[in-house]
Amino acid sequence: MTHASASASAPDNALPLDMTIFGGMGDLAMRKLLPALYMAYLHGNLPGSTRILSTGRQHIDREAYLAHVEQHSRGFIAKGNFNDKTWDGFLQLLHYVELDVQNAPDFSSLAAASRQGAERVFYLSTAPSLFTTICDKLAASNLVDANARVVLEKPLGTDLASAIEINEAVGKHFAESQIYRIDHYLGKETVQNLMVLRFGNSILEPIWRAPNISSVQITVAEEVGVGSRAGFYDGTGAMRDMVQNHLLQLLCIVAMEPPTSLSPDAVRDEKLKVLRSLRRFSLADIARDTVRGQYGHGVSGNQEVAGYLEEKNVPPDTRTETFVALRAHIDTWRWSKVPFYLRTGKRMARRSSKIVVEFANPPFPLFPGAPGGVANRLVIELQPEEAIKLQIMAKQPGSGMQMQQVALNLDLQSAFQQRRAEAYERLLIDVVRGRLTHFMRRDELEAAWEWADPIIDGWATLGEKPHPYAAGSWGPSESFALLARDGFSWVE
Template identity: 45%
Template sequence: MKTKTALNPTIFVIFGGTGDLNKRKLAPALYNLFMEGYMPEKFAIIGTGRTEFTDESYKTALEEAVNEFSRSGKVKKDKWDDFGNTIHYCPTDFAQPKTFENLKAAVEKYQKEYGAGTQVIFYLAVAPNFFPIIAECLQKYKLTQDEDNSRIVIEKPFGHDLESAKELNTLLSTIFTEKQIYRIDHYLGKETVQNMMAFRFANSLFEPLWNRSYIDHVQISVTEQLGVGDRGGYYEGSGALRDMIQNHLLQLLCLVGMEAPINFDADEIRNRKVEVLKAMRPFSSEDIRFSTVRGQYSKGWVEGKEVPGYRQEKGVDAHSNTETFAAVKFHIDNWRWQGIPFYLRTGKRLNQTSSLITIQFRDVPHQIFSAGVTENWQQNRLVISIQPEMSIRMQVQAKRPGLDMVLNPVDMVFDYKGTYEGDTPEAYETLLLDAMMGDQTLFMRGDQVEAAWELVMPILNTWESKKSINFPNYPADSWGPEEAEALIARDGFHWFNLPLKNKD
């Protein structure tokens, strides 16, 4: 649990310190933690990269980044001066491992200055092909020997498939213990996602209903209005299933589907998540045919502007077989969820940007109201909105004011902005603080990553071996291919989209 407790002196080493992730997320997150009093009394930030910077020019670059991307706005000059004094730059070229000697000297300088118990966090904000190289160099230069005070944080994607994920896990396990490895999924740091744990297990109201007897089905949708932009080259080797469902959406599914943990211990919670993945029904060829849908966007119009199709994006093959949309029906074969479908959907260039978890409850067992009274009848739904708004709403039926008995669906809403004052911390603030505290609750364990890959590999292999003959199959600013509607309609349901204030 996070409180403003004293933390051990900490050295942050950011590989990829000149990259986009550090500029947009990591540096602003560390600055905001500093501003709110969560950073250790003694800390240093060492950025690495091949670009030539002095300490001063690097500080200036990060100040500009924080001014542009921090949720708290432009820096306060006196505070930035204090924060900036902790920032240093160490040129490091992975192709020339000897440059790690300079990095080791910089780390040891601070360890000597800060004293015993100084922890070192190595953050890999780099392309995945550099993960093994950096890990091996850290071992070679003996920067990871202190198991209690050295940690490595690894961004997704963790592997390209099951085999590569296992290879990376095996390599890391020869250098680090599992308690030193922090596999980060920023979705798990989002405030509403964290609130799922509190919502489910801190209230007696919902847990008795959280099972197949009362829940009809579950939907998890992460939709994006944007296309791939400048990431076409990366996306060609990824696709929607790898990029979103294998990690983000399956993690959300685990939070919905997991059994109650005995306590809030990190491994206890992660054990429950792994149990969900292990209980999920494997995909046969028949399942892939009828329970999965893939799509690719064509050109169209978004907010009055013409946008290109995926195959016209920079870095994309003109005959690409990569999916930009994926919808999959999963089943959890255990006592709690047997027979209840979990529908996961994600895509780019869709009608709106939103992340929703929708729990639809079963209908009332006996309808006492006439058809005229219930013309707007809707089953009860619990809707957890992760973005762009953060809210949890319970949709119930209520009588409309007036002399006649007419029922309308109404929302009982917990809205973060309306309930709490101040800014909500960014996901990376939460996760970086957890890494400093040694709390792995919101980070993935090795067996959890492998279980997720094992589940989706049959779909990936089938899609990659069989070229889609109807790509592109949905226009920009739509809700995806028609087959996705058919997927859920066959079971008598429809995709739920939360009306947003900025949409007509």
């Protein structure tokens, strides 16, 4: 491939850029943020006057920090994208600032390292409990001005009250237009392409509604277990970690009405309407229409793996769910009586994220021997590969009118020659360029918690243990029964 000159094709930006990563020595920074910024630099999408300041409590110098980056971050860059000269140039952008966020005097070191008049981006890759402290001390150090932006990494709170508290604390120093609540699923190419698919094609928009659509499935399945995150995860669970943010955001894009424009607020206004139209769950609804699971011992990736209760730092009697499936309804004319099935879990059969839109079958079976099941299905695959497939019925070759399901497959890899940026790269470029469309607004976040909180509270009231499922499976059998009641089945 041809490696672009970072300086030659960098966007015209009147201000120099100082991007500060709090938690800059952490796992997210090494695995995702720095590789994404390298790719942005490689393809000329960072201002030529960019500096990246990583903060950490470790008492090390810049050389030791760069050695840490070499060891822990370089390996997450695909070999086909790596270039020694470009990497050396990228390393010149990196600086290390020793800083304990609990220690106010340490922020003077950051202030000294920051350039006057620069566009400052503060990426808070820390525990949310530190967001308030960091923003307060940034403001006290005169680092927050009209050109400053702050990126908040999830989870944004553990419930509505804590989310409001974080929003209030950050909002004291940053205007809403300066706050970027990041959800990397919104940076995926196929998720963003869903907007074009829906609203740019006259063949789809008229039928994107009840009764033409019979159901929608959204699955985010992870093959991995909790691993080193067990201590954090056990206080969170799948509902807070995945459903309240990732899956609801995907649901909003599937279900939203056409926005009046592509401006950030126009798009986010429509997503907010979806969240406010989600039917609230009563205790009876929770008992009937939600399934919690917890993985046990099993086989994953051809290896025996421990169950959740056997993971390090997991309490032996915990009832934290590692799997959630539920049936949701959106109370609008467009989606009347259309069930939305959401599913996410760890230690599933394989890594797979997809949206499945099932269209209603023809009202009369004209062709003899027609196979049962769903005739037409739109499958939007998000990972591990990104693709869009439309399942239709076609005649089998030969005599007679026997039908067979076939797929019209839009393979984005082969359909477009342009390079497709990874989610974090795309979203970080959006932050640098001040584009808010693919970030959550405050009222969106709080509306999502307003819907999720009663479900979490209802589980506590019911007091039932999560249903067990074997690692390497597709979750507890109860999740299959949830769909079978309505005549549907999960699309694996």
